[in-house]
Amino acid sequence: MSHSTNTVTFLKDNKKVDWHNETLWWVRSKRDVSSKQIPEWEQLRELASGIKDSVLSNLAGYLEEFEKNAIANGINVHWAADAKEHNEIVTSILQKHNAQKLVKSKSILTEECHLNEHLEAHGFEVVDTDLGERIIQFVRQPPSHIVMPAIHLKKEDISEIFHEHLQTEKGNNDPQYLTEAARQHLRNKFIEADIALTGVNFGIAETGGFVVCTNEGNADMGVHLAPVHIACMGIEKLIPKLEHLGVYTRLLARSATGQPITNYTSHFHRPRSGQEMHIILVDNGRTEQLSREKFRNSLKCIRCGACMNTCPIYRRSGGYSYDATVPGPIGSILSPGVDLKKHQSLPFASTLCGSCSDVCPVKINIHEQLYEWRQVVADEKLDGAGKRISMTLAAKVLASPSLYNMLGKLARKSLSLLPKSLINNPLNAWGKQRDLPAPPKASFKEWYAKNRKS
Amino acid sequence: MSSREKMLGNIRKLGLEPKPLPEIPAFEVSKDLEATFTTSLEANHVTVISCRSEEEVKAAVAEQTRAYQQVITTLPDLYSSGIDLATVKKPSDLRYVEAGIIKGAFGTAENGAIWVPESLAGIRALPFIVVHLIVVVERKTLVGNMHHAYKKIEEIPGFGVFIAGPSKTADIEQSLVIGAHGPKKMTVILC
């Protein structure tokens, strides 16, 4: 289904749309305040972008450097060309340890690979431990935002879900109470877990270690209790040196939520004594995106979600309207690279307002890439014959001054003759909820010819 | 061909021109590191106790832990009746511990982040599993920003964490709740 169709459904509940819009705008406002506390903010964005430029230009070299150092640290390094291989590697590690129970902290990569479904089909218990992710896991929904996975749900909904799954009091909507219930429930899960799985925010080539950022501490609760730690990392998450974390840790949380840093920024380099540590380096379409020059730097993304919070479309259409693992502006330039046909409406789910590019901490030119994907969609003839014909015709008319003048006059004349009810009817998408401008008698060109004779 | 070779090969065949890494310049930092550090922590729901002597630190620790039965520490000089670290067989043994007292290697003024390498945590899980985390930070260790912070990490530990506040979440309607999985309370004793 197209983004516009999904959006019409979301827009039906106007009160909820306003709440969603205002809540995310509030997060964006916190980001504005926080970023403006750093005088060198724009310089940091430039640096963050430049460092990633270097990474992407020499990705193979950095991957090998990372692998070598990680192995020397005692980490098992795996390579997965696609989602299937990634899921199989995870399964094989679980099987090797006769593991049954897995706790997971937030990883958009595993959403992308549909790891949970895969593991559940193989009979494993998978528990998402980020509060937002646990909420939506109970009702088997995907995240609607990469940083705030349950932002589409109201506390009344969550109270209902917890009442059913955690036996909390019916009708108790207090976030404090509900969070405490989740804490008790998940503590047990952490303690029982055979294996803990995390995503990776940054992999450091120079040191062969990686960094995981959370506020809840759920990643750490998982990995420091479980005998095995599996970290899943998209190959674009690499940075060259430890010192580069200085740049990214200053940008990430300020961009995401406005806080100066996540409460826990955890650096993993060696397993604890008796523990086993694995890292899976995942491609799944990333080298293909790397090969597309115009879209290459979409791989700089550090998954802060700022482009979602600022996007006037996302705020009013909700994450599900995108029908993609990563919603919002960044998702709309990543998803077409994965499945152009399925996601062909996403590049058009934008007014090209450019706010996404201006909040992006790694300066991805998101709105320009949306424009470029539109060209690809049209070139591949995925947008329907009707549009193609009308665009071809329009281009012909606008390339001919005489045709343009004549048809313009005709249009103004008919608009002034036709009854308003006929113009502003529901079949005309413009006129459904908007009036057309009253047509003037003369165009500017006609006025000019009369008033400025040379 | 292995996936490793395939992935590396796919990247190499693009023949991208390597781009140089940008230099990170020195940025100005707060002139009053202690004040900025304190403000950052307090804004993140951390109680900061400023002490001027070892006696004051001990008194602060005693005051903070008075109500608890189960306390663990890597600093026996400051708290002598804690659970003996050596008796902890597995990290989950710490699940009912009320307070943990550890030392931070250094603090970062701009965001309150305190570097805790595993040697100072004692047990990796400790700073996360206790209900009340008490961290002792020496004011002479404070640095201005994260660039200075990373320069200060000379030896990379097997595990190390920047802790900036108690465990928190806002996943229910963006309402802030302190104490999601880890500590519900955090105190920094600055000495």
Added chain:
Amino acid sequence: MKIALFIPCYVDQFYPQVGIATLELLEKLGCEVDYPKNQTCCGQPMANSGYESKNEKIDELFIDNFAGYDYVVCPSGSCTLHVKDHLHSASRETEAGSIRNNVYELVEFLHDILKVDKIETAFPHKVGLHASCHGLRGLRIAAAPELNIPPFNKTAALLQKVKGLDLVDLHMPGECCGFGGTFAVGEEALSVKMGKDRIKDHTDHEAEFIVGNDMSCLMHLEGIIGRNNMKVKVMHVAEILNGVSA
């Protein structure tokens, strides 16, 4: 100084008064202005829909009309940005390049090139300034609120010189109105919702007029205002600067 006036197609057809105000204003400021009469459109509707490839002849026509001038001035940020970013020619790339460099949105031109320091008109009304996105973040006519840079706003700087004009503060001054060209019909429901929200920000702050640099955004807002019988009016910045009685 040879100046060509570029009047976007929808302004030509639906809002000739904006073209007239632009021309009169430039003339009052002592500019000699040509209006190449074979002009049509910059090609943005096709390009933003994915059909940049169909624009070859439109681009050639644009170059026929506008090559050789010192400046091309246009009362639309969006059309100006399109020319700046996308005007190309296989056979006349030098000309295309110099047009890309010399094309200015009206306010930019008044502010940066003419350095206008006095506006002799009056407009004793409360005005909300709608910063159209392409002008704001594409041409950088004002400091985008997302960036950590010193604040500036060239449109506001000019409007503040108009006697009696009272610029109101807005809650979300950089927010898109939801026009977005074909977005307005392709995502009709969302476009209208965005427009309504934008108008509300202005009316909440008691603006009598929503004023902007792009008539396209204002046409969308005006359409919603008209359908809902609201009192607030829209007006192009050129009309106010040139002097108009409300």
